[in-house]
Amino acid sequence: MLVKKSETNDTENDAEKMQEKLQEIKDQEGIIGYILRSPKSASIDLKDPTKIIEYAILSSTAFDVGHDITEALQMGEVDTIVVESEETKLLSMNINNHHLSLFMEKSVDHDKLYKKLK
């Protein structure tokens, strides 16, 4: 019981730390927003709220596609997925049972953000 409570505290602490980092990041230049999903909750912060559903679908698809492809090619578990269009990109990553998708302009250094969040 005690262990479980400790694990729950760790998970909550991780989630809090993650949220703090995301609050810092979301106001940086070029950041469009993020979607953070855990097994029990989701948190969304996007500059354009009219696109929430489409962005959520894209985020979910990125993780599914990442899983399918890494399985097909025996690449092991997914670390990151980066999807790029002409002007925008999406960085998706697994962090402690959380699926995080960060939407940004193409000029943003996503490697730096990854290191900060990991």
Place this chain on the structure above:
Amino acid sequence: MNRDPYAIALNNALTEIKKAYPDVKNSFLFTKNGTIITGDQETDTKTMNNILASFQTMKEKAKVIGNLKSLHINGKNGKLTLSNINDMYLVLATSKNMDKTHIYSITHVILPTILKTLETFAHTHLQFPSTKNLVVDTLSGFFAGDSVQIDAEILVDWTKNTDSRARMKAVLTGEQNTQEIIDHVRIETFGGNSTLCKVKEINDQTLKGKNMIRIPEKVCNTLEIKKGDLVKVKPLL
């Protein structure tokens, strides 16, 4: 594997890239419409099709951020780069530690250069269908009609050439390859006159295999030519 010369050339290119960069594990190319052009020996068709299907799904859902240009996946044991080159996509699966600059060289320098070279080569050959010099025989009478007549062998030869060019063009542009039927030819005289005519096979057995073109009299009058003259004939593509 696609036996088209263009696909064979690209297959050779992927093979050589693999030799030069041993960290490359799998590679294949497909068109923007989802047709696999070629792949390396190690990647089976089922895997290519699975990855292609995943890509199509991703492309569809990514429309909210624009046209999909690239997809990068880092796994614990390897990485995948899927990038848009001209009107195609290259899939490159590599070891986890493959240098980013090497991947960039392949996707932004080596393959685009090869594709550009092949494209230039293919377009040069697409421009010049085979022209034949044929001897004029006139068609006269009520049933002469408007069509000229040419040996079946020449028509078949032209059709074969346009097929291979059409396949290359289809691969380059990603468009559907539709077989072209030759039903018109351009006739040019050495005096500088020319005209477009419908064409069919020579129906007189005695005139087959003699490099002749049977032209209705009224067309001969238009072109200012007579029986026995030489004309240049090429298919309309």
